[in-house]
Amino acid sequence: xxxxxxxxxxxxxxxxxxxxxxxxxxxxxxxxxxxxxxxxxxxxxxxxxxxxxxxxxxxxxxxxxxxxxxxxxxxxxxxxxxxxxxxxxxxxxxxxxxxxxxxxxxxxxxxxxxxx
Amino acid sequence: xxxxxxxxxxxxxxxxxxxxxxxxxxxxxxxxxxxxxxxxxxxxxxxxxxxxxxxxxxxxxxxxxxxxxxxxxxxxxxxxxxxxxxxxxxxxxxxxxxxxxxxxxxxxxxxxxxx
Numbered sequence: 440x441x442x443x444x445x446x447x448x449x450x451x452x453x454x455x456x457x458x459x460x461x462x463x464x465x466x467x468x469x470x471x472x473x474x475x476x477x478x479x480x481x482x483x484x485x486x487x488x489x490x491x492x493x494x495x496x497x498x499x500x501x502x503x504x505x506x507x508x509x510x511x512x513x514x515x516x517x518x519x520x521x522x523x524x525x526x527x528x529x530x531x532x533x534x535x536x537x538x539x540x541x542x543x544x545x546x547x548x549x550x551x552x553x554x555x
Numbered sequence: 556x557x558x559x560x561x562x563x564x565x566x567x568x569x570x571x572x573x574x575x576x577x578x579x580x581x582x583x584x585x586x587x588x589x590x591x592x593x594x595x596x597x598x599x600x601x602x603x604x605x606x607x608x609x610x611x612x613x614x615x616x617x618x619x620x621x622x623x624x625x626x627x628x629x630x631x632x633x634x635x636x637x638x639x640x641x642x643x644x645x646x647x648x649x650x651x652x653x654x655x656x657x658x659x660x661x662x663x664x665x666x667x668x669x670x
Contacts, residue, residue, distance in 0.1 A: 482661035540611030
């Protein structure tokens with residue numbers, strides 16, 4: 440029940456295209472859903488995050504869409520650029536108010552390549 | 556730069572040995588998390604400390620232990636090392652107690668190679 444399933448495993452997009460990465464979770468108690476971006480040799484960096492009380496959050500070219508009933512959420516990268524080439528991880532956790540650990544449960548990652 | 560520091564950056568050691576990984580959280584962050592990243596298992600939560608006390612354990616082996624000191628830095632101790640322990644080890648910190656949501660900031664990681 441703690442799993443987060445992420446797809447696709449890899450994605451190749453042309454410059455200017457839209458990159459879409461999908462995640463599904465099982466634990467309905469999760470109430471915080473961040474996306475992390477990781478470049479080779481670096482630690483994961485928080486990209487954007489959403490709470491389950493909103494269906495969409497947009498920050499620049501990055502948008503999270505959230506479907507609570509389907510227990511799914513996705514990351515859309517508009518106007519994808521070669522500099523966006525990285526591995527993207529979705530994650531889920533409990534908020535501090537729930538009293539448990541706020542450990543992140545990660546998806547397996549998606550390696551995005553944006554061709555020039 | 557996340558503000559989380561980890562040392563050493565690389566560590567090469569032999570099977571059966573013991574190593575210590577160090578993490579300094581962002582200024583003011585009370586929570587420290589340790590994660591292991593390997594090709595087959597992805598990013599896996601190991602253990603969490605909050606203000607010096609263990610808060611949660613994940614898939615952490617009995618050969619591994621951690622602690623958080625009064626100055627809030629944390630150390631992850633790995634002993635009786637096996638080849639399969641070779642991985643990237645990340646520390647993350649968060650300002651739990653000052654915010655509702657758990658924004659975790661990751662350090663640059665320690666790459667452990669067991670030969």
